[in-house]
Amino acid sequence: MQNQNLGIAPDEMRVTALGTGRPYSSLAQANSSWLVQLGNGDSFLFDYGYGSFTRFAALEVHPGALTATFASHLHTDHVGDFAQFWVTSRIAGRLQPLEVYGPSGSSPELGFAHFAAHQLESYAWDTVSRRGSLPEAGETPTVHEFDWETTGIIYEQRGVVIRAVPAVHVHDGAVSYRLDWNGHSLVYSGDTAPNRFLTDIAAGVDVLVHETANARGANAPVPGPESIVHTNPWELGSVFALTRPRLAVAFHFMNDARTRQLVSDAIRSSYDGPLLLAEDLISVRVGSDISIEVIPVSPFSRPPASGRGGYGAGSAAARPHLSSKLREARLFTGESDA
Ligand SMILES: [Zn+2]
Numbered sequence: 001m002q003n004q005n006l007g008i009a010p011d012e013m014r015v016t017a018l019g020t021g022r023p024y025s026s027l028a029q030a031n032s033s034w035l036v037q038l039g040n041g042d043s044f045l046f047d048y049g050y051g052s053f054t055r056f057a058a059l060e061v062h063p064g065a066l067t068a069t070f071a072s073h074l075h076t077d078h079v080g081d082f083a084q085f086w087v088t089s090r091i092a093g094r095l096q097p098l099e100v101y102g103p104s105g106s107s108p109e110l111g112f113a114h115f116a117a118h119q120l121e122s123y124a125w126d127t128v129s130r131r132g133s134l135p136e137a138g139e140t141p142t143v144h145e146f147d148w149e150t151t152g153i154i155y156e157q158r159g160v161v162i163r164a165v166p167a168v169h170v171h172d173g174a175v176s177y178r179l180d181w182n183g184h185s186l187v188y189s190g191d192t193a194p195n196r197f198l199t200d201i202a203a204g205v206d207v208l209v210h211e212t213a214n215a216r217g218a219n220a221p222v223p224g225p226e227s228i229v230h231t232n233p234w235e236l237g238s239v240f241a242l243t244r245p246r247l248a249v250a251f252h253f254m255n256d257a258r259t260r261q262l263v264s265d266a267i268r269s270s271y272d273g274p275l276l277l278a279e280d281l282i283s284v285r286v287g288s289d290i291s292i293e294v295i296p297v298s299p300f301s302r303p304p305a306s307g308r309g310g311y312g313a314g315s316a317a318a319r320p321h322l323s324s325k326l327r328e329a330r331l332f333t334g335e336s337d338a
Pocket residue numbers: 073075169191
């Protein structure tokens with residue numbers, strides 16, 4: 001695995017927002033997605049909501065550097081770019097299966113394995129049409145479904161430990177995650193109402209990335225309990241005060257001039273520690289200190305040139321079928337049919 005971690009020191013962790021918005025996404029805020037890059041060369045993706053692949057591509061990190069992805073739950077604003085990360089990263093040069101993790105549901109058809117299998121099935125034409133030009137090794141993701149009720153380790157490799165705990169979000173089958181590596185730690189809430197599973201794993205964590213919602217019409221956050229779906233900004237202040245992370249990060253709300261101060265004031269009503277209201281492409285570096293930067297990107301990104309050696313190396317025997325009447329209808333037939 002190549003280390004293309006944008007200058008990360010060997011002992012650092014970097015947490016970058018690829019999507020910080022609500023389901024109704026905007027040009028400024030893609031749906032939920034967080035990239036975690038480690039100094040050992042590993043890269044992990046926590047959620048991949050709609051629009052997040054575009055942010056990932058803008059970093060011009062080689063897609064082959066993605067070690068594994070972790071879905072918090074199966075709402076489209078958290079997994080809507082599944083096909084983009086799977087297929088487009090392969091086109092860009094990822095030459096091995098994508099490792100994808102996600103929780104089971106209350107019945108098999110509500111679990112991650114069912115979701116992934118049907119994503120693959122629905123893109124059968126895409127898959128078949130690319131055979132023969134892309135290496136088959138990267139064609140099918142490796143799917144890991146784990147019990148949504150787990151409160152333990154679901155991934156442990158190369159010194160990286162990732163735990164899942166249940167999240168309280170509408171229906172059984174949503175989870176939150178904690179990653180530990182080299183003494184650094186991150187908790188990612190996914191979507192959840194405030195709950196003790198999360199506060200238990202988040203106490204004293206380096207970075208707590210937690211959702212909040214300025215829901216119910218208009219743009220203003222709403223005081224009072226937000227039922228079993230989300231964490232309102234007042235409640236989020238209490239969660240941060242209870243867990244005391246080194247850096248508290250709020251996301252999953254409309255973060256603009258109309259709402260920012262309201263959300264901040266609500267959180268600050270009960271929390272006075274370090275706080276970041278996340279925007280897309282903001283990045284947190286975690287070492288002995290924690291620093292925050294906005295990653296400069298070009299709107300005209302390109303796939304990294306390196307690591308594409310296998311492109312065009314697919315099996316000729318697997319090439320897709322094109323009818324002779326379509327071949328014969330071409331205006332220019334001088335080039336090879338291969
Ligand atoms: Zn959700």
